[in-house]
Amino acid sequence: MVPLAAVLASFVIGAVILLMLGADPIEGYRALVDGAFGSPKALSHTAMKAMPLLLVGVGICIAFRASVINIGGEGQMIAGAIVSTVVVLNVGDLPPLVLVPLVFCAGALGGAIWGAIPGVLKAYSGVNEILSTIMLNIVAVQFMNFLLRDPIMDPAQKTSGRIPQTERLSANADLPILPGASRLHIGVLVALAVAVFVYVLLWRTALGYRLRAVGHSAAAARYAGMPVKRTIVAALTLSGAMCGIAGAVLVFGSESHRFVTDGSSVGFTQSAGFNGIVTALFGALHPLWTIPSSFLFGGLLVGAETMQRAVQVPKALMVGLNGLVVVFVVSSERLRRVLRERADRETNRRADHSVDDPATGAGRSTDSSVSGPLGTATP
Amino acid sequence: MTETRLLELSGITKRFPGVLANDDVDLDVRVGEVHALLGENGAGKSTLMKILFGLYEPDSGQVLIEGRPSGISSPADAIRAGVAMIHQHFMLVPTLTVAENVVLGLAESGWRLDTGSVAERVRDLSARYGLEVDPSALVWQLSVGERQRVEIIKALYRDCRLLILDEPTAVLTPPEVEDLFVTLRQMADDGRGLIFISHKLDEVMSLADRITVLRDGRVSGETTPGETSKEELARMMVGRPVQLVPDKPPLEIGGVRMAVEDLRVVGDRGTEAVAGLSLEIRSGEILGIAGVSGNGQRELAEAIAGLRAPAAGRVLVDGRDVTGAHPSEVRSAGLAYVPEERMRDGVVGEFTVAENVMLVDHDRAPYCRRGMLRFGTIGERARDLVARFAVKTPSLETPTRNLSGGNIQKLILARELSGSPAVLIAAQPTRGVDIGAAEYIHRRLVEEQGRGTAILVISEDLDEVMALSDRIAVIFEGRLMGIIDRSEVDVAQLGLMMAGSSNAA
Known part of the structure; x- marks a missing residue:
């Protein structure tokens, strides 16, 4: 309810801006929706756009649930792209059945390393992870630029052109296209599987339990004998691994099948490392709710281009509206908390006054936080 | 008038x-x-x-x-x-x-x-x-x-x-x-x-x-x-008759279960909060620590439980030297701990009642197999403990912060006692808890003593210390002012010792 209201509210503001720009909001929004969800082709574009958002988003879920703020999605994506590319450059003649899974694993490894660094710094030296992850984004970009301009540069480009990119990577590593006429590849399925995996990890495993315990109360986790520092490292490592997979997918699912840089991180990631945070927050930091959330934000990004063509309004407007959605969601968090606290007091009173059978209603899943996107966003 | x-x-x-x-x-x-x-x-x-x-x-x-x-x-x-x-x-x-x-x-x-x-x-x-x-x-x-x-x-x-x-x-x-x-x-x-x-x-x-x-x-x-x-x-x-002082069974004291030797602990302010303190607690005995708040009680408990590294001295739990060990090692040596700050340390408030029941052994069989939590077993155990310790909660899925202080304390006590510990530290066990729940908690502590557990009760409530303890150790500025036997308690003398005059004086 609240997320939908937030979307509506930001669309109303968007309509006002469109009017001020002299464009017809209804026509603009029709083009937007049409471009995002109006045809099978539009849907497949949206799914492609949603895929990295989903992968980064579920990674963000892991970190934020453990109260670790990972702003390093961009750098971790790049690290995943670098490691998977280097692996394929070295063992590119392995059969696809081996090489494709290897690409995903290598991507996860690269991202994991890039996440583990701020994790270790935070756990053992108290370095603020917000700062260190942002700084490591910059390091990753420059490292990527260096690698693509020399060590892993396309030999053909070294002599002429000098475009910072790799050669056409081994076809054995191409992500298989799904049956049908679209460009959708296996990465979409992997992203969905990863989302389910992260859900299971957070709510069905001992490690996930520790991550959430540390996130809610590090003091209680320590009291209970949990390895709090190692759990913090695990949170950022796993979070980075998911982002790293997104980086690998962007390279090996691209049309050019090359790793290319334009010198910035946006050029490679299209800001998925940041937009994934938005996606995860909109999905209430729940991996399964992040799936529709990523589809929505993917759709807005795709539809913005159609809108731009239809009513001649810069697509940057949509990026701004995405930001507004998040502002609304996050600020309505306060309202939601007030409502929840009131409800809590009610339950409290009932418990104190009337309950004689303590086990009433017990026996179903013991899972508190899997109720939906509204009750659970407590980063 | x-x-x-x-x-x-x-x-x-x-x-x-x-x-x-x-x-x-x-x-x-x-x-x-x-x-x-x-x-x-x-x-x-x-x-x-x-x-x-x-x-x-x-x-x-x-x-x-x-x-x-x-x-x-x-x-x-x-x-x-x-x-x-x-x-x-x-x-x-x-x-x-x-x-x-x-x-x-x-x-x-x-x-x-x-x-x-x-x-x-x-x-x-x-x-x-x-x-x-x-x-x-x-x-x-x-x-x-x-x-x-x-x-x-x-x-x-x-x-x-x-x-x-x-x-x-x-x-x-x-x-x-x-x-x-x-x-x-x-x-x-x-x-x-x-x-x-x-x-x-x-x-x-x-x-x-x-x-x-x-x-x-x-x-x-x-x-x-x-x-x-x-x-x-x-x-x-x-609203019903209350037993203010629990019936204590005849003492059956066994061997030493916990010992603290010349312990020194530095507090948050950088000064020595525990200054060379030695204690022994035997099986089947309740030792009470009486003292005014802030005289090293918290640091003593935390140092024993592994939450605060001692500067010097030794801590032995059931014969094992656990000085400076990780909390999980101290627990596996046989220590259970009901912490003073129950909402901060004792439970994760956002977790459900069932999730908090397994806080200390969530990764051990039978609650966990190959890293996966087994909710069937966990639910069974939670239901059992909630029933046995009369924890009033609407359901096992209720977030724990919604329970009253007394019920949260009963939940913590249930969890800590369920592992049959050799030693139990209960810090401020009934602070902010209703009389009815306090009566219940006292009864459970005395029952646990009957089972042979060595119990350390730390409390600022002198009545509570006197009602529960077999021996009372008075702490002042991190030092022991003396230990008094249950039969020889004199409130006036206790008061003087709490204010810093030693037993001998």
Whole structure:
């Protein structure tokens, strides 16, 4: 309810801006929706756009649930792209059945390393992870630029052109296209599987339990004998691994099948490392709710281009509206908390006054936080 | 005694959504009287006081001061009407002097502060009421007891007629309590009225002229110490007979289960909080640690549990040296720990009751297999513990922070005892817990003692320490002042030791 209201509210503001720009909001929004969800082709574009958002988003879920703020999605994506590319450059003649899974694993490894660094710094030296992850984004970009301009540069480009990119990577590593006429590849399925995996990890495993315990109360986790520092490292490592997979997918699912840089991180990631945070927050930091959330934000990004063509309004407007959605969601968090606290007091009173059978209603899943996107966003 | 009614609350009713906080409450305070207000958490005491202070408006009923409608609709009005309140948490500015704090907020103090005349009057009041404090001292340098005296002087300086004290003895040593009572009596004799809020039955019996007991928002009894007893008061508070002191079975003491040898621990402020302390607890024995808050109790418990690294000394749990070990190692040596800060350390508030039940062994069989949690087994265990320890919760999926303090404490105790520990540390086991739940917790601790567990009870509530312990160790500034056997307890001597004089003296 609240997320939908937030979307509506930001669309109303968007309509006002469109009017001020002299464009017809209804026509603009029709083009937007049409471009995002109006045809099978539009849907497949949206799914492609949603895929990295989903992968980064579920990674963000892991970190934020453990109260670790990972702003390093961009750098971790790049690290995943670098490691998977280097692996394929070295063992590119392995059969696809081996090489494709290897690409995903290598991507996860690269991202994991890039996440583990701020994790270790935070756990053992108290370095603020917000700062260190942002700084490591910059390091990753420059490292990527260096690698693509020399060590892993396309030999053909070294002599002429000098475009910072790799050669056409081994076809054995191409992500298989799904049956049908679209460009959708296996990465979409992997992203969905990863989302389910992260859900299971957070709510069905001992490690996930520790991550959430540390996130809610590090003091209680320590009291209970949990390895709090190692759990913090695990949170950022796993979070980075998911982002790293997104980086690998962007390279090996691209049309050019090359790793290319334009010198910035946006050029490679299209800001998925940041937009994934938005996606995860909109999905209430729940991996399964992040799936529709990523589809929505993917759709807005795709539809913005159609809108731009239809009513001649810069697509940057949509990026701004995405930001507004998040502002609304996050600020309505306060309202939601007030409502929840009131409800809590009610339950409290009932418990104190009337309950004689303590086990009433017990026996179903013991899972508190899997109720939906509204009750659970407590980063 | 004059029958002039200083304060009269009649028929006060206050309803909040879903709950009747005050239901037709009558309370009157006469001139020269100490009126004790007794009741469990949530009985409606603080709502009533907030109505008196103008913070809430009653749905019905009226507040009369000296027979006239009070017209109080804000705390400022209350102060003007001569009503003052001493809160549990003092409202003083630590960096200002006593005199400056006393005049803080007074309108007539004007631009320039005439500290000389203020100090003069503070000294007068101090002398008259036995409230020894130096007007020029900075508040942060004062002890807790002295700060409380400043608060009382503040009220006297404002010529309060009616003084409300909210659990004023919680932070004091027994000798300080005695001094405070002398002061309060003197204030009453000078024609003031006092409302004394407390849940300590002994104090209420010795100080009050009249006692009003609240339960579930209603007055469940109005009596005087002469015509009632502690048992009777507890029954009025809880609504059923309460056993205040648990029956202790005959002692069957075994071998040493826990030992602390010359332990030194540095506290948060960088000073030595535990300064060379040695203890031994045997199987089947409860050792109580008595002391005023902040004398190293917390650091001692944390150092034993592995939450704070000791600077020197040794900790042995069931024969294993666990000095400076990780909390999980100390636990596997056989220690269970009911922490002082139950909401911060003892449970994850956002987790469900079931999730908190497995907090300390979530990764062990049978609750976990190959890294996966087994919710069937976990649910069974939670249901079992919740039933066995009478934890009142709407369901096992209820977030734990929604439970009352007593029920959270029972949940923690259930979890800690379920592993059949060799040693149990219970820090402030019943602080902020209702009498009914406290009675239950005490009974479980004594039962656990019967099973051969060595138990360390750390409490600032001397009654609790005396009711539970077989031996009482008194701690002062991180040092042991002596250990007294249950049969030789003398409250006066305990009080002296808590204030720093050693057993031998």
